[in-house]
Amino acid sequence: MTKKIALLATDGVEEVEFTKPRDALVQAGAEAVLVSPKDEILSTEGDIHPSESYKADLALGRAKAADFDGLVLPGGTVNADKLRIDADAVAFVRDFVASGKPIATICHGAWTLLEADGVAGHTLTSWPSLKTDLVRAGATWVDEEYVRDGKLASSRNPKDLPAFCKGIVELFEIA
Template identity: 50%
Template sequence: MSKFNLEGKRIAFLVTDGFEQVELTEPWEAALQAGADVQLISLNAGKVQGVHHDEKGDQFAVDQTVDEVSAEDFQGLVLPGGVFSPDALRVHETAMDFVRDFFKQGKPVAAICHGPWSLVEADVVSGRRVTSWPSLKTDLKNAGATWVDEECVCDEGLVTSRNPDDLPAFCSKMLEEFAEGKHAKQTA
């Protein structure tokens, strides 16, 4: 059982094919154990394909498409990494509007590994302190963020981590921010 209570909170997990499976499953399980209603959101209905680095993982059933939901329906957002999923999401206008709306509404967002690529495209990292997979460092800095090489960084409700090794710290801070709720200073 989690020390954080997420009863009554809906948390969106936004992915498409090619997400790093463990970066979905561990935060998902942590949110479930804390009592959250977790929803898998994707670009298309059906199933999405996880990966274990460069090998196929499991498929997961999509709860709703990004066209069917609004940030208003959720109290938090998780953006798992993997190279392919964030790259596909960041060129999808509705997905980027969905991400951006969490920031406009001051709601907590957690992104790990390559997940922050979506944050760059949504133009929500300027002036923020973040971390990510090292290859995103330049993209994040060019988008106005201060990039640091730390296990887990939290800046006004935005939680970021570097890789699967950071999942314990990422999940803990993610749950804390989701339990706390709204962040008035978090703006798009």
Template identity: 50%
Template sequence: MPTTPKALIVATHGFEQSELFEPRRALLDAGVDVRLASLALDPIQGTILDEKADTITPDALIADMRVDDFDMLVLPGGVANPDKLRTDAATVRLVRDFMAAGKPVAAICHGPWLLAEAEVVDGRTVTAWPSIRTDLRHAGATVIDKEVAVDGNLITSRQPEDLPAFNAALLAALGVEQRADA
């Protein structure tokens, strides 16, 4: 019997609600074991644009996560979320470890800021929210304006409206399909 794929979502306060909840739901609906890690175990506050939205309670601490325990890493956007996480050494190290292991790493909207901070986009083709594209270019990436960019194990998208394509790319990278009963 095949093993259940495992995905890790990393987020903190200020995540864009749809960019965490919708990929999480798509993965769960496909039978993927999904864990959420953050900087603390207290509930984290989502946003819809700049307005407070729903909270979610993390399953684990980022500092305790190991790349060997997961098949994929997902990095939601929101402005404050990746901006805070890119100052956390454990988060940056985890992103580097996933990329070095060749496992799928998926980042949407402002999430690719973490990829630039981890110095893993040099020579890669990515997309992202317009305001961080210069940062990605300065980190050596080729930036395109498409709903989803897949470059090897790296999956990136621009914005919440791109979630259907982003989620499809996540499932494809894990080789799973949404269950008919979901």
């Protein structure tokens, strides 16, 4: 049976933190679904330079965690900052947390997971500036390229994408 994995993103998502995991999942045989509060999003490179536009596969307001086998939270400072204040995005992530389904986050993506009460008691990594937020929310933060704590996987930045992409294929039990 094909695994269906949601990638939650909006404007400002870091291009490679969206496309590389998406492509790794598809190449491994999963269905990767872009879930977004917008019909079309604009990615960036390095949080600054506009990159590519992507049409959402599913509107956030119609997405249900029950319809997916896992969730990827790509980074991009603007993307994560917009999602963590979007009540529908937080509720969507919170439903994954409550269900115990696997979640993978990279870079600033952990902000949304934190907002959804999904980090307490877990060990994870992120972009270094999130360390204090994550620790205050009850997480143990480590500076490693890829961390897996049960059904939660995390990486720090685009340089960690090879380890992250390999790890999420295993996390979601695709290969």
